[in-house]
Every structure is written in C-alpha cells, then in structure tokens.
Amino acid sequence: xxxPISRIVIIGAGQAGAWAAHTLRExxxxxxxxxxxxxxxxxxxxxxxxxxxxxGEMAPKALQLFSDESIAAMNIDWHKPARATAIDPREHSxxxxxxxxxxxxxxxxxxxxxxxxxxxxxxxxxxxxTVRTLDDAHRLGxxxxxxxxxxxxxxxWIGLEVAATARKKGVEVSLFELGERLCARSVRPEVSDFxxxxxxxxxxxxxxxxxxxxxxxxxxxxxxxxxxxxxxAEVDAVVVGAGADIAxxxxxxxxxxxxxxxxxxxxxxxxDPDIYAAGDVAIHPKLGFCIQSxxxxxxxxxxxAKAMLGQDSPYQDDPWIxxxxxxxxxxxxxxxxxxxxxxxxxxxGDNQFSFIYLxxxxxxxxxxxxxxxxxxxxxxxxLKAGTVLPADQLxxxxxxxxxxxx
Ligand SMILES: Cc1cc2nc3c(=O)[nH]c(=O)nc-3n(C[C@H](O)[C@H](O)[C@H](O)COP(=O)(O)OP(=O)(O)OC[C@H]3O[C@@H](n4cnc5c(N)ncnc54)[C@H](O)[C@@H]3O)c2cc1C
Numbered sequence: 001x002x003x004p005i006s007r008i009v010i011i012g013a014g015q016a017g018a019w020a021a022h023t024l025r026e027x028x029x030x031x032x033x034x035x036x037x038x039x040x041x042x043x044x045x046x047x048x049x050x051x052x053x054x055x056g057e058m059a060p061k062a063l064q065l066f067s068d069e070s071i072a073a074m075n076i077d078w079h080k081p082a083r084a085t086a087i088d089p090r091e092h093s094x095x096x097x098x099x100x101x102x103x104x105x106x107x108x109x110x111x112x113x114x115x116x117x118x119x120x121x122x123x124x125x126x127x128x129x130t131v132r133t134l135d136d137a138h139r140l141g142x143x144x145x146x147x148x149x150x151x152x153x154x155x156x157w158i159g160l161e162v163a164a165t166a167r168k169k170g171v172e173v174s175l176f177e178l179g180e181r182l183c184a185r186s187v188r189p190e191v192s193d194f195x196x197x198x199x200x201x202x203x204x205x206x207x208x209x210x211x212x213x214x215x216x217x218x219x220x221x222x223x224x225x226x227x228x229x230x231x232x233a234e235v236d237a238v239v240v241g242a243g244a245d246i247a248x249x250x251x252x253x254x255x256x257x258x259x260x261x262x263x264x265x266x267x268x269x270x271x272d273p274d275i276y277a278a279g280d281v282a283i284h285p286k287l288g289f290c291i292q293s294x295x296x297x298x299x300x301x302x303x304x305a306k307a308m309l310g311q312d313s314p315y316q317d318d319p320w321i322x323x324x325x326x327x328x329x330x331x332x333x334x335x336x337x338x339x340x341x342x343x344x345x346x347x348x349g350d351n352q353f354s355f356i357y358l359x360x361x362x363x364x365x366x367x368x369x370x371x372x373x374x375x376x377x378x379x380x381x382x383l384k385a386g387t388v389l390p391a392d393q394l395x396x397x398x399x400x401x402x403x404x405x406x
Contacts, residue, residue, distance in 0.1 A: 005105045006031035008308060009094055011084045011250065012110035013037035015045055015297035016279025018065045020108050023305035025074045034102055036094065037080040041134045043071060047294050049137040050161040051324050055168060056141055060134055084111075087254040089272045106274050106308040109251050109262060110301060113244035113280040113292060125217055127237045131158055132244075140239065146170030149235040151225055153213060155182040155206070157323050159241030160195060164325040167202050174233055175199065176210040176225065188337050191355055191368050195325075202326055207232075246290050248281055259283055261290040266314040268304025278304040286316055287335060293321040318383045320376070327351065331376045334366030334383055341365050344394045348372060362388040381406040 008024060010017045013035050021035055021043075035042070044063040052058035066074075083097040087107065094102045115130035122128045129140040140162075144150065150166050152159045155177030163173045181192035182199075196206055214226040215238060225233045246261040257263040257271035266285040268276040279297035283290055296319065303315035322331045328351065337343070337357035344356040354369040356379075364382045369375050378401055382389065385406035393399045 005029070005309070007034070007104050008032070008106045008108070009034045009036065009102050009104040010108045010110055011036045011094065012112055012247075012279070012281075013039065013042035013080065014110065014112050014279065015065070015294055016110035016112070016281075016301035017108070018043040019298045019301040020110060020278060020305040021074055021076060022066060022070075023302045024309065027306060027309055027311070029309060031105075032077055033074065034077040034079065034104075036082050036084050036096060036102070037078075038083040039133060040081050042078075042080060044134060045294060046132070047322075049134065050131050050158055051165060053134070053137040054131070054141045054144065054162065054165045063134070084250060087250055087275070089254050089256075089275060092274065104274070106276065108268075108301075108304060108308065109270075109275065109277040109281055110279050110297075111247035111250060111281050112297075113246045113290075115240065116243045116245045117240050118242050119215075122215055122238075122240060125215055125223065125238075126221070127217075127223055128215065129237060129239050131162060131239065131241070140237070143237045144169045144171050148172070148237065149222075149233075150174075150237050150239065151176060151223070151233055151235040152239045152241055154241035154243065155179070155195075155208070156185070156241055156243060157183060157321075159239065160199065160325055161323055162239050162241060163199055163204050164202070167204060168326075173203070174205040174207065174235070176207050176213055176232075178210060178212075180209050182206070182208075186332060186336050187368060188341075188343070188355070188357075190343065194355075194370075198325065198328065244280070244292060246281055251275070251277060251281070259288075264304075266303075266316060267307035267312070268300060268315065269307060276304040276308055284319070287319065291319050291321075293319060295320050318380065320380070327371075329371050329373065331369045331373065332366070333369070333376050333379045334364065337366050342391065344391045346375075346395055346397060348375075348397045356389075356394055358389060358391060362391065364389060375401065378402065378404075378406075 043065045086095040115132040149172045152175045166173050182195045211227045216224045224231045248261045251262045252258045261281050261283045262277040264282045268278050278301040280292045300315045303313045306313035320333050341357035347353040352371040356367045357365045367379050387406045
C-alpha cells in the first residue's frame, strides 16, 4: 500500500520549481512543502533577462511568475538563500550548506543549468559577464551605455539576444564565435546565415571561426581580446555566451541514472521512485537530451508535480523555444533538422518568413518561424497529429495554411 505523502521538498526555485510548487498546492497537496533556493530572488522567469531587463525596460516584479499573495498562499517552508549539497535517497533526506537536514517523502530536483565559462580565470576578471540570473542582468545592464564597446564570446541564442539589446542601447558590439556559423547546434546553415545577416545589418561585427580567444585586462580597465598573442579588439566589457552546464551533480552524486542530465520517464520520475526531476536538468523523455526552454521547464514540472501526487500525467511536449532580436520574434519548433530533412521556405511578408523542414513522408520535423506566431501554433498541431503536408502549398504565401487541417 502507498504511504501517505506529507513532506515534499523541491530543490531550485526557477521556472520548474515554481510551477511544481504551484501545481502541488493547486492539486490539493496540504502537507509540508519545502523549497530550497540558492538565489535570493525566486519564482521568476529568465527569458526577459537578456531582453527587456537588460534594456532597462522591465522591473523585477514583472518577472515574478505568481503574485506575492499567490506565493504566500502556497504556504511554503522556504530555505533561501541556501544550497542543497547532498541527497541521501536511502534516508530520504536532503542536506543543505548550513548543515540543516530536510526529510522528504517525495523530492523534485529542479536545479536547472548554469552559464558555462570555458576558462576559469575569466571569472575573476573585471568586466566579464554572464547572463543567467536577475543579478547578472542588472550588473551587465548598468554597463551597457551608448558608445561603450562590448565583445560577446559565443554565437548562440543568449549571445545573439545580448547583441541585439546592446545595439538598441547604442553599444558597439563585436561577436566572436568559435564555430563556422551561428547557433550551429540548433539550426541549419540557411538559418545561421539569416541570423548573421540580421546582426551585421544592425551593425554587429560578427567574427566566425574566431579561434581560441584569450582575455587580458589592461591598465586602463579595458579588456584586450587576443589570439596567438595578437590583440584582436579592445573592449569595455565581455559577455560570455558559451552555453550552459546542466546542474545534475546532486542527482549524479546520489546515484541516480544520468546522461547529459538526469534520466526521467514521461512522469518526471528518476531511477529512484521517490525522486523526480524537471526543467533544464532533466532529459526530455521522448528525445533523450536536455531541452533548455521556458515551456519545457514549466510543463514538465506540472506533469512531475501531478505524478508525485499519484496522478497519471505523461509529459510529451515537442520542443519549442523563442528568441526576440531587434524587431524579429523567432520561434523554433520541433527537433533540429538533419541534412536529410526537406527545406520549404515560406515568405509571407518582408519580415515574416519561415524555414519549414519535412521528413521523407512530408511530415513536419521542425520549423523556424520569423514573426509568424500563428504558423507556429498550427505547426504544433501538425507535429502532434503527424500531418502529411504538401510542400508546394506550404511555400505558396497565397495559400491559407489553416486549410491544411491537422
Ligand atoms: C538569459 C536567458 C534567456 C532565456 N530566454 C529564453 C527564451 O527566450 N525562450 C525560452 O524558451 N527559453 C529561454 N531561456 C531558457 C529558460 O529560461 C530556461 O530553460 C528555464 O529557466 C529553465 O528553468 P529551470 O527551473 O529548469 O532552471 P532555472 O531557471 O535555472 O532554475 C534553477 C534554480 O535552481 C537553483 N539551484 C541550482 N542548484 C541548486 C542547489 N544545489 N541548491 C539550491 N538551489 C539550486 C539555481 O540557482 C536556480 O535558481 C532563457 C534563459 C536565460 C538564462
């Protein structure tokens, strides 16, 4: 017979931790709900950090996922700022850096990921920034003033968003990417080319294939970017946008099954039946890799929270993320296209177009839609239903795609 659940602990109070706590209370959990967070600010969403917050256009309150009243009503036993340092699955306990030991019946690991800084010494250099937390965004935002020079190391989504925001504030931006193209892990070359042109058009100096960069602090407080002893640029600040490290160490050290992140089933359950994981830290059950996206963190956490309470709640969402750069809303739906995927281009307007990728049978694999949220909505339904799509109609902007019923 199942034991009654009276104590649930959540580690991490980001997108996944917040939605899990909300769902547990909404679904009627009345026991002790403990949340451990190593950040002061909790239950806030990160996408605006590299966009509106960096631009100085959004106050911290607006990032909060729930109102103060709703959070108070959740009646949470908070431990913050506090770091969980160990999980003992046999004892059903979590140890904090303060020495406090928390007992649980069910545990959710929602520790997310953290900004990767490939060279450790960079962390101690002045004027080197990452963008992961509210504090990061405020610190960097204060440095982005017109006429200042910024270098971005890494041409992924966060680096590109920071570039766009900085240009909006009149900052001179140079972007250095080790690889041959931008966002190479998530999009095909034609999309990388579009992104590169977009940024160059806005005055960003894009340096692809940049080689290994060294950062050297100068006597005047600036930073020199050097390669093989040669100074490539002198700047006032550097943003490292070199991807994220999955924060799976707690689960790994506790002996849970791991790959890139924590392995979970479609209910968010790890290899230990009383430990769940959701968000960036959990491997997507259908795809087999971690997805770092706002929607994934929220929806996987909702599903895991319900499962902790004994409800059958499979999580099977297709990956979806968005990015805002200048006046372009870019949405990426589905798994990254392969070289076998068939590309269909749909140009619906000057600044509205989509890269649509089909498999051999004409089913949607993925799409990158620029300023076309409606098409993405439809795409989600096509993906779910496995709709076979006629390429000629997709490419024809005069065809109303709503007629292609899922
Ligand atoms: C700048 C930025 C912009 C983004 N923009 C977009 C976007 O436009 N669209 C999109 O879809 N996605 C975007 N994302 C990704 C999205 O925000 C993340 O996928 C999402 O925040 C993941 O939520 P999470 O709860 O899994 O992890 P997180 O939000 O990282 O939360 C995890 C929390 O756990 C804490 N923690 C970790 N270890 C411990 C420990 N041992 N003890 C206590 N606490 C711990 C962390 O400090 C953190 O507060 C963006 C991310 C960033 C950083």
